Structures are given as structure tokens and as C-alpha cells.
Amino acid sequence: MPAGTTFYIEKGMLSNDIYNVDLDKDGIVDHFYLTVRDQFLHSTHPLAWFRKLTVRIDGDEIPAENLYFVLRGQWIGVKQMPTITDIYWQMDETAQIYIEKKNGLAAGAHDVEVTFVAATLEETRGVDLYDRWPTRSAVLTTKAQVRQ
Amino acid sequence: MKSTIGVGLWSMQQMIYVEHKTVEDVFKAVAKMGVDSIDLYEDFIPCHPVRLYELHKIKKQIHALGLDIKCTWFMNDVIGASQNLPYEKVVDNFREYIAVTAELGAKCMTVPFLCNVPNYTLDQGYEFLLKFFADVLPTAEEYDVLIGHELAREATIDYALRLRKEFNSKYYTLSPDFESWRMHTSDLPLVHAESPDAIGKPATIEKFIECLPYSPYIHFKMLKFDQNGEEPHFPMKELMQAINHSKLRHHLCIEYEGWIPDVVPDFDGTKGTQLCVDLIKRYQKDEA
Numbered sequence: 192m193p194a195g196t197t198f199y200i201e202k203g204m205l206s207n208d209i210y211n212v213d214l215d216k217d218g219i220v221d222h223f224y225l226t227v228r229d230q231f232l233h234s235t236h237p238l239a240w241f242r243k244l245t246v247r248i249d250g251d252e253i254p255a256e257n258l259y260f261v262l263r264g265q266w267i268g269v270k271q272m273p274t275i276t277d278i279y280w281q282m283d284e285t286a287q288i289y290i291e292k293k294n295g296l297a298a299g300a301h302d303v304e305v306t307f308v309a310a311t312l313e314e315t316r317g318v319d320l321y322d323r324w325p326t327r328s329a330v331l332t333t334k335a336q337v338r339q
Numbered sequence: 340m341k342s343t344i345g346v347g348l349w350s351m352q353q354m355i356y357v358e359h360k361t362v363e364d365v366f367k368a369v370a371k372m373g374v375d376s377i378d379l380y381e382d383f384i385p386c387h388p389v390r391l392y393e394l395h396k397i398k399k400q401i402h403a404l405g406l407d408i409k410c411t412w413f414m415n416d417v418i419g420a421s422q423n424l425p426y427e428k429v430v431d432n433f434r435e436y437i438a439v440t441a442e443l444g445a446k447c448m449t450v451p452f453l454c455n456v457p458n459y460t461l462d463q464g465y466e467f468l469l470k471f472f473a474d475v476l477p478t479a480e481e482y483d484v485l486i487g488h489e490l491a492r493e494a495t496i497d498y499a500l501r502l503r504k505e506f507n508s509k510y511y512t513l514s515p516d517f518e519s520w521r522m523h524t525s526d527l528p529l530v531h532a533e534s535p536d537a538i539g540k541p542a543t544i545e546k547f548i549e550c551l552p553y554s555p556y557i558h559f560k561m562l563k564f565d566q567n568g569e570e571p572h573f574p575m576k577e578l579m580q581a582i583n584h585s586k587l588r589h590h591l592c593i594e595y596e597g598w599i600p601d602v603v604p605d606f607d608g609t610k611g612t613q614l615c616v617d618l619i620k621r622y623q624k625d626e627a
Contacts, residue, residue: 196530197600200356230356232599233414235382282382283355313453315381315413316432317420323457324419 200230211295220295234282238275239318243308257291345376350595353608370404410447441482449487452495479510487514493542516558579622
């Protein structure tokens with residue numbers, strides 16, 4: 192069990208690139224995404240270890256119903272993440288956070304803030320499904336550039 | 340008695356997180372350090388879910404480098420888990436970790452002694468662990484894997500000593516972690532992620548000596564070094580004297596932790612781990 196209170200290595204966790212995508216291929220961009228890397232200390236966890244995930248773009252919080260955590264091609268709505276007990280995010284593995292938005296994000300640089308709220312229960316397989324433990328937050332920020 | 344030395348891969352994660360090297364690269368770096376084993380920490384073990392071929396692959400990679408796997412470590416809080424999972428599932432998870440450890444050819448599985456369920460006392464935790472270990476020790480015996488109960492918090496030591504007496508089984512052992520003997524200093528306050536507002540207190544050397552006869556595997560935590568290559572945050576001289584004079588041959592699993600953000604993240608973690616190896620060997624040589 193580590194010394195100190197920090198529970199993630201921030202540098203390199205959040206990509207500096209945002210991509211607009213047209214997932215349904217109707218000619219109109221419908222989502223954008225960014226990439227996040229698992230650099231938590233004791234990094235391997237089921238997704239339910241995260242009790243909450245929020246994203247702010249240029250200060251505006253994205254509604255949860257428009258947010259998806261995509262791991263190895265599996266789309267999980269962030270509202271459902273706290274129930275996922277046997278899909279594991281592995282050490283140093285990348286995942287994508289997709290945001291549903293018609294026309295995507297305007298070209299240029301944007302302030303991105305991603306917050307993972309994790310339980311303090313230190314147990315890989317026995318996640319805090321009933322939110323009994325205190326939580327801690329990993330707040331990741333970057334100025335990201337839209338790539339087409 | 341001269342101890343064996345292993346590098347716990349917790350020490351080497353800067354290579355993964357900062358340099359984005361592969362796990363095999365990490366094994367190769369450890370192989371140059373002059374130690375006996377690589378001690379696998381959960382994130383390096385393909386066990387969620389268990390992937391048998393991958394388990395055998397990392398075992399072969401480590402053996403090909405002339406090293407053993409002496410112990411594993413899993414982030415396991417059985418008391419906490421029991422609040423969220425059926426008891427039998429908690430027991431089965433633990434049994435699976437034992438089987439994974441055996442599959443890797445390791446002789447010891449270390450797990451933390453944790454009891455941080457809100458409003459739950461260590462006395463209650465002790466009663467739980469009495470039942471729990473009674474249920475899992477037959478599996479440890481079946482697979483011939485020692486359980487090393489990691490003592491990284493001062494408050495848990497007496498409870499683990501009581502458990503050891505209760506079971507009197509060679510399969511329930513203690514794994515003292517130097518974190519329990521770390522001193523509160525201005526550069527590194529004695530606080531922890533699961534209880535960030537609480538300042539801890541270090542255990543005594545006498546308590547370390549009391550643990551030693553039951554502690555074949557010791558977690559050799561080190562954080563940062565002074566100009567002489569000494570680690571001033573722990574009573575290193577006293578700890579090493581006790582280990583060197585012990586009647587048991589111990590395995591010292593290095594857990595260099597300088598790479599984490601609260602310590603010295605800009606210092607090269609591989610160099611830091613090598614400094615730990617050098618420090619142990621220096622103390623071994625002094626005692627010889």
C-alpha cells in the first residue's frame with residue numbers, strides 16, 4: 192500500500208487530441224472523443240470502481256446521458272459504469288471517452304476536464320456497489336486540439 | 340542468515356506509466372539488477388480474468404532471464420469485499436489468487452491486512468479473519484502456497500500476531516511492510532490514500548523482531564535516498580540488523596516507491612530500485 196495520498200500519475204493520462212467522428216456515416220459528425228490511459232496506482236479495476244465520471248469542455252459539463260466510456264470497443268454509458276463489475280480496465284491500457292454531439296466540436300483548442308471519482312475500498316474484485324466508502328477524485332485537465 | 344532479494348514490480352511502474360515500456364522490458368531491466376527474483380504485483384498478472392496462456396508466458400519470460408517468481412501481491416480487502424459480495428464469492432476469489440500464484444510457481448501470496456470499512460472496528464475485522472482464514476488455509480495447503488499477510492499499517496500488527504498464534508499453520512505467515520515502520524517527516528508525512536486526513540505512527544523495532552519468526556517474506560519499502568545512498572525515512576540500520584540476525588532465511592521483496600507523485604517522481608525509478616538493491620547488499624556485507 193503506497194505512501195502518500197495521490198492515487199494516479201496525471202502526466203500522460205489524458206490525450207491532447209480530440210477527434211470528431213461520424214459514427215452512423217450519414218455525413219454529419221455525431222460524436223467526438225478523447226483518449227485516456229489507465230495510470231491509477233493499483234490500476235487494474237472493474238469499471239464500477241469509478242463511482243462517477245464527468246467531463247467538462249470549455250467549462251461546460253457534458254450531460255451524463257451523452258457520455259460513453261469505450262473500452263476495447265465496448266460502449267458503456269457513464270450512468271451504467273458504476274454497475275460494471277467484470278469488465279476490467281488494465282494497467283496502461285487506453286480507453287476512449289465518447290461525447291455524443293451533433294456536428295462535434297469546433298476546430299481549435301478546447302479546455303478539457305475529466306474527473307474520475309473512485310471508491311477508497313482497496314479491493315480489486317469487491318467494488319463499493321452501495322457507495323459506503325468515502326471517495327476521492329482524479330481531476331485531469333488539458334488544452335486539447337480538435338483533429339479531423 | 341543471508342536473505343534472498345527480489346524486486347517487487349510495484350517498484351518499476353515508472354517504466355510502464357512514463358516510458359510506456361512493455362512488461363517484458365521491465366523483466367529485462369530487473370534481470371540486470373543482481374537479484375534472485377521478480378515478485379509479481381497484481382497489475383502485472385493476467386488474472387482479471389485469468390488467462391492461462393499469458394500466465395505461462397510471463398513465467399517463461401522470467402525464468403528465461405534466470406530469475407524466479409517468489410511471491411505475488413493482490414490488492415485484496417476481504418473484509419471490505421464481504422460488504423459487497425456474497426461471502427462464498429470473496430472466499431472463491433481468494434482461492435483463485437492462490438491458484439494463480441501456484442500456477443506462476445511462486446511460493447508465497449501476499450495480501451494487505453486492511454480493515455477500513457466505515458464504522459467497522461479492528462476487533463470485528465479480527466473475528467471475520469478468523470473465519471476467513473480457516474476457510475482458505477486448506478486451499479493454501481493444497482496448492483502449497485504461503486499466505487503472507489502484509490502489515491503496512493501499524494495498527495494491524497498485533498492482530499496478525501494473534502491470527503498466527505490462533506492458526507499455528509505454516510501457511511499463515513506475516514509480511515511486515517516497512518511502511519509500518521516509516522517515520523513521520525516533514526518531507527513525507529505519514530498519511531495514506533485510504534485515510535488521507537489521519538497521521539499514522541510508526542511501529543517499534545521490538546514489534547518487528549516479534550514478527551520475524553513468522554515472516555519469510557518481507558516488503559522492503561523504500562522511498563528516497565540521501566547523498567550516501569541511505570534511506571532516512573525508516574530505521575534502516577535497526578531493521579536490517581534484525582533481519583540479518585534472524586534465524587529464519589527471509590526473502591526481501593523491494594518495493595521502491597520513489598516514483599509516485601507524493602515522493603520524487605522525477606527521479607529515475609530503475610535507478611532508485613537499484614539503489615535499494617545496493618543498500619540491502621551493503622547491509623548484508625557489513626553483517627557478514
